[in-house]
Ligand SMILES: C[S@@+](CC[C@H](N)C(=O)[O-])C[C@H]1O[C@@H](n2cnc3c(N)ncnc32)[C@H](O)[C@@H]1O
């Protein structure tokens with residue numbers, strides 16, 4: 001039974017220069033029909049659904065749906081949602097104010113993840129973000145007042161041109177906010193983005209490795225648990241929805257471009273908004289792509305996801321690595337430990353997680 005739901009809300013005011021997500025710009029007039037399509041898709045997907053433990057409203061810019069549409073969506077799915085469920089929303093600072101945040105909380109949202117990315121005006125400009133640093137600070141404070149169970153911020157490091165001083169300034173800013181959870185990602189320059197077309201370069205590996213260590217050290221020093229590669233939480237504020245992904249649990253994704261993984265079948269909805277809406281407005285099946293995950297894929301994915309977490313991976317559940325002999329070698333090198341069928345990375349191993357995975361797996 002599926003206990004985790006992802007809802008993709010693709011509308012954005014503009015496309016940020018680094019973003020390769022499924023995003024719709026200039027289509028705000030379609031929000032109501034899109035909401036109808038989402039509700040219809042949810043209605044059609046009842047057979048595999050258990051009581052939902054987590055719901056994640058991601059985007060795109062979910063907050064551009066405005067609180068009344070989010071409330072309608074949550075009302076529709078409410079009969080299938082556990083009372084204790086975590087209901088998360090991603091928010092862009094320039095799209096919410098104090099009143100909107102209160103309305104989202106009243107609609108049942110329990111967790112908000114605010115896309116700050118940086119507090120440095122230069123970096124926000126080069127990322128083509130629409131919010132100013134002051135706006136980001138204000139919205140975080142309003143979200144904290146609105147009574148969400150957890151307030152999180154997203155940040156990026158490795159932005160082209162970012163200096164060490166700017167990184168330190170962002171670390172100071174985020175500590176001052178006192179949020180419950182922080183996701184701090186290394187910027188990836190993906191093909192097909194404006195940053196890539198401009199020939200932007202990520203910083204060299206040593207700068208990025210030092211920045212990562214500095215971030216982890218600083219946040220741990222302020223009481224955040226480094227519970228996943230890029231995620232930090234005060235005790236009890238870990239994102240339950242993301243933990244479900246990293247634990248390779250089944251999830252249903254609804255909306256344009258949304259991915260589902262159920263009973264070892266991974267399916268993806270069309271990424272074209274009009275095609276998606278048309279399919280849901282007729283009796284046609286949604287034209288999804290489908291891939292069956294074979295045993296090797298499942299085993300490799302369990303290792304790849306499980307070693308992102310700070311807890312042990314149960315090798316009995318995940319299956320053996322492709323190169324079991326590497327376990328001893330990596331343990332001798334101080335990168336990993338294993339006992340009683342459990343495997344976990346040491347602190348040093350976590351900083352070179354990809355290299356460790358490449359030693360263990362044919363591909364990762
Ligand atoms: C899917 S985005 C949507 C959130 C929201 N629209 C926003 O922009 O804040 C979720 C998070 O992914 C991260 N992200 C997006 N593109 C990225 C990239 N190219 N490299 C690393 N992280 C990225 C950002 O930190 C962002 O807050």
Ligand code: SF4
Pocket residue numbers: 011012013014015016019020021023059060061092115
């Ligand atoms: S980063 Fe966020 S706001 Fe910017 S285009 Fe992507 S989804 Fe939209």
